Amino acid sequence: MKKQLLTLPLLLGLTTQAFAGEAVNTFQHEANVNFGTDTDHFEDGVWNLDYRFYFKPVENNNAPQALAGFLAQSSYLGGMYAQANAYDDPVRYTVDGRYVMDSNWFIGANYLYLDVDQEDFIAVPRDEDQTGYGINFGYYFNDSSEVAIYYQYQGNSDSWSLITEEVVDFDLDNNLYGAHIRTYFPLQSTTGLDLKAQIEYGKLESSSVIASRSIESRYKNDTTQVSLSADWYITPAWSVGAGYSWFNSDAKSQLPTTENTVSTYSYDDSINLFSLSTKYWWQISNSFAANFAGIKRFSDEDTADDFLIGIGVNARF
Numbered sequence: 001m002k003k004q005l006l007t008l009p010l011l012l013g014l015t016t017q018a019f020a021g022e023a024v025n026t027f028q029h030e031a032n033v034n035f036g037t038d039t040d041h042f043e044d045g046v047w048n049l050d051y052r053f054y055f056k057p058v059e060n061n062n063a064p065q066a067l068a069g070f071l072a073q074s075s076y077l078g079g080m081y082a083q084a085n086a087y088d089d090p091v092r093y094t095v096d097g098r099y100v101m102d103s104n105w106f107i108g109a110n111y112l113y114l115d116v117d118q119e120d121f122i123a124v125p126r127d128e129d130q131t132g133y134g135i136n137f138g139y140y141f142n143d144s145s146e147v148a149i150y151y152q153y154q155g156n157s158d159s160w161s162l163i164t165e166e167v168v169d170f171d172l173d174n175n176l177y178g179a180h181i182r183t184y185f186p187l188q189s190t191t192g193l194d195l196k197a198q199i200e201y202g203k204l205e206s207s208s209v210i211a212s213r214s215i216e217s218r219y220k221n222d223t224t225q226v227s228l229s230a231d232w233y234i235t236p237a238w239s240v241g242a243g244y245s246w247f248n249s250d251a252k253s254q255l256p257t258t259e260n261t262v263s264t265y266s267y268d269d270s271i272n273l274f275s276l277s278t279k280y281w282w283q284i285s286n287s288f289a290a291n292f293a294g295i296k297r298f299s300d301e302d303t304a305d306d307f308l309i310g311i312g313v314n315a316r317f
Helices: 002-012 039-044 065-072
Strands: 026-038 046-059 076-084 091-100 105-115 130-142 145-161 167-186 192-210 215-235 238-256 262-283 288-299 306-316
Touching: 026 039, 039 306, 046 065, 065 167, 065 262, 091 130, 105 145, 130 167, 215 262
Parallel strands: none
Antiparallel strands: 026 046, 026 306, 046 076, 076 091, 091 105, 105 130, 130 145, 145 167, 167 192, 192 215, 215 238, 238 262, 262 288, 288 306
8 A cells, every 4th residue: 555655646747858859949838648657567557648838938958858847937837637547547637837926936726636436345336536726836046946835635525325325424635735945957067967855744534434323434644755856967868866755654544343343553654765767858850759767766665666667758839
């Protein structure tokens, strides 16, 4: 379960971009089709389609094309569709945007809908789809650096009937608070360094209640994650990177028993994750490119030792 929690967000965000060849001088539209997975469960990957419109033209320069959107510091609107082939086959729809002020402060927001294909053997088909929203606020403190704080919510509230016609009330609330700082340093002998530090705190709570029988089950999980990463662009086409994450999960579940008592189970553990990565971008034509990323993860537990890969196609015009 812990491996799934750590892997799915990474696969959703596994986008690989580096630079080679000639590209369009400026663009305002960008679209990507990506596939991310791990070699142990290749068929359980995530397909990701996203689009972004920038309010002002984004200029190509000597910096890596992977960082064009980040370095543009431009207002934008965008959307994403993601289809996972595991974890109850969820489909995720997201719309998002950011407004950048003349003072270099920015504010962004997003709305998401998660369509979960869940079947229950003891109940009629139930609605476990989730909706959510998020907001971020930050500042560009130079031409290639930003600091930001953000909040993300995702949840569900629904009722369904068992085959005994008893009603189950279900609630899920998932709150995430975070902050990050990111900066890019151009170098003389090689292209540059992309550095990022991030901290996140998550609080997930769920409950299932059968009021007619006074049966109630609850689950709580408080998580903390601290991450550091560095990508070294040896050439504009190729980068290698390293990362470290500390992840702590403090979970507690309360389940009813057949004796009408409540059993409590607790889990509190931390894991250290290390990663090595490489990324490459192949500019096929002025507007189209293909990209690749490989990430090898190591941990002090075997649950997260795996090799992640991402492949994609990019269009800018």
